[in-house]
Amino acid sequence: MSAATKSRGFVGVVTPQDMTFDVPLELRSGAVMPAYTLRYETYGTLNETRTNAVLVCHALNASHHVAGMYADDPKNIGWWDNLIGPGKPVDTDRFFVIGVNNLGGCHGSTGPASRNPATGRPWGADFPLVTVEDWVEAQRRLADRLGIERFAAVVGGSLGAMQALQWSISFPDRVRNALVIAAAPRLSAQNIAFNEVARQAIMTDPDYHGGDYYAHDVVPRRGLRLARMLGHITYLSDDSMAEKFGRDLREGKLNFGFDVEFEIESYLRYQGDKFSTYFDANTYLRITKALDYFDPAMAHGGDLAAALAPATAGFLVISFTSDWRFPPSRSREIVKALLDNSHDVSYAEIDAPHGHDAFLMDDPRYHGVIAAYMGNIAT
Amino acid sequence: MSAPLTGSRPDFATIAQWVAEGARVLDLGCGDGTLLRFLRDTRNATGYGVDISDENVLASVGNGVNVIQSDLEAGLSGFESGSFDYVILSQTLQAMKHTERLLNEILRVGREGIVTFPNFGYWRVRAQLVAGRMPVSRELPYQWYDTPNIHLFTIRDFETFCRGHALRILDRVVLTDGQPVSVAPNLFGSLAFYRLDHAPGANPIQP
Secondary structure (H helix, E strand, O other): OOHHHHHHHOOEOOOOOOEOOOEEOOOOOOOOOOEEEEEEEEOOOOOOOOOOOOEEEEEOOOOOOOEEOOOOOOOOOOOOOOEEEOOOEOOOOOOOOEEEEEOOOOOOOOOOOOOOOOOOEEEEHHHOOOOHHHHHHHHHHHHHHHOOEEOOOEEEHHHHHHHHHHHHHOOHHHEEEEEEEOOOOOOOHHHHHHHHHHHHHHHHOOOHHOHHHHHHOOOOOOHHHHHHHHHHHHHHOOHHHHHHHOOOOOOOOOOOOOOOOOHHHHHHHHHHHHHHHOOOOOHHHHHHHHHHHHOOHHHHHHOOOHHHHOOOOEEEHHHHHOOOOOOOHHHHHHHHHHHHHHOOOOEEEEEEEEHHHHHHHOOOHHHHHHHHHHHHHOO | OOOOOOOOOOOHHHOOOOOOOOEEEEOOOOOOOOHHHHHHHOOOEEEEOOOOOOOOHHHHHOOOOEEEEHHHOOOOOOOOOOOEEEEEEEEEEOOOHHHHHHHHHHHHHEEEEEEEOOOOOOOOHHHHHHHOOOOOOOOOOOOOOOOOOOOOOOOOHHHHHHHHHOOEEEEEEEEOOOOOOOHHHHHHHEEEEEEEEOOOOOOOOOO
C-alpha cells in the first residue's frame, strides 16, 4: 500500500490493548474459564453518550487487528482496513469501532497456547471448547468494561456474522443493528465435512502430540498447512481460481514430477506455509468446532424464526453469488426467519466473482450498501 | 441521513389513501424506496420493498427503508401467506413475464393487492400507434428496443382479466397528469390504480 492511499481514509498507527477478566466465565460446554484476557483494538472516538460503538467480530483466521497498522510493523494492515476508517463505509469519524480477538484465539487473547494457572504450563489439550455463544458473552463483558450499554452495530462476515446474529439473540437490548455478511444460520453437512478433514489433518500430524505439542517444542505444521490449503479452496470460487491461476504452469512446461508445477499448487503451498508459521493448531481446531456447533435454531426444534424472535435489532444481510461455502440460499434462510418475525431487515445479494472471500474485498456495490446502511444509523 | 421528501406525488397519494394507518405493506419492484418511505411517513406503515436491481437496493437502503433483493419472477416464497395487509405492485406488472403467477402470489401473501399500471388504451398512446410508431410517453418512457415492458395492456384488458381470474376489484382510480379521470377512463386515463382481493369463495388463480 502506498503512502498516498494510506493517508486518505486510513486510521493510521494503532496499538492493541489487553483487558483482563477475573470473574469466572462458564462456557456452554460446562467448563469454566477462571480468568482470561481479551486483546482488542479501537478506532475512532467513543462519544459522550456512548451511542456510537461498533463491534467487529472476526472469522476463522483473523484477529482484533481490523484496521490500521502497527508502528513497528507497518506492513501488518488490519484485515478489514478497506471497510473501516475515516470516510470509509464504517466511518471512524462517526463511529467508535472495536475489534477483539476471541477467547481461545492465538493473537493475544487467552487461548490454548496461554499458560494454564492451574498447571503453570500451556493449556494445550486442556483448553476447553468454546462456542459462538461463549465468545459473545465474553465480548459482552468487554463492552461492560468499556462502558458500552448498546452497540450502534455489531458487524461480521462468515463466522463473524454468526457472532453478530448471536448478539441479536443473546442481548437484544444491547445491539441496535446487526450486519450479517456471507453467513449461514448453521453449517451444512458439507461444511462440517470440510472442517473435519482439516481437523484430521492436524490431529494425525505426528507433531500434534494429542494437543500438547508445546511441551515438545514442536508445531503440527504439516497438518496446519493442509488444513489451510483445504480451507483456502473453499474460500475461492472456481471462476476466481480459473481467472487467477487457470492451468498456468510455473516453468511453462510439465516436469513429470511432484514438485510444484501448476500455479495453483504454488499458491496453496505458499498460503499453507505462511499460515502454519503464525497460527496455533489448537485454536484452529477449536474455531472449526465453534463453527460446527453454531445452530441457534437447535434449541427451538430447528425453527430459526423462533430463535430470532427475541431480536430487536435492525438487520443488514449480505451474500455473494459466487460464495459456495455459504451461498446466498443460506443467507436467505436468515432473511426468511427475520421476515417471519416482522423484524427490520434489508438484504443485498452481491454479484461478485470472488467466492466466500468476497466479503473481504473492496467491491463498490458491496461497500456502497454498507455505507448507505451505516449512514442511516444515528449516533 | 435520508433526504427529505419533496411534496406528495399524486400517484403516491392515490395509493396512500387506500392504506390503513399502521398497515403492513410489501412493495414489489420498490425502486428507490420513496413510496415505502412515503407510506411510512404518512400512514405509519411498516414493511419491506422488493427489488432486483443493485442500484435500487442501494437507493432503498439509503432511503432508510427495508429492502429485499430478489427476483419477483421467482415468486414470493420468502414471504408467508397472509403476512401483509397490502401488497403493492406499482407500475411493474407490465414488465413481468409470469403475470398470473405473480397476481396469485400477491393475494396469497397480502390480504389485498394494490396494482397500478400505465394504460395502453390512453388516447395519446393510441394516437402514436395510429401514426405508425410505438408509443413513448411519461408513463412509457422507453423506446421499442430498450423497453422492459413486455406485457402492455389496457384498463379494459385488466378488468376482463380480473373477471376471468376471480379477482374482485374493490377500488379503482384513473389519473391523467395527476388529475382523476371519470369519463371514458380507458381512453382518457394514462395511469390506472386498482385495489383487489380474491372474489369471495374463489379458488386461487390457476396459472
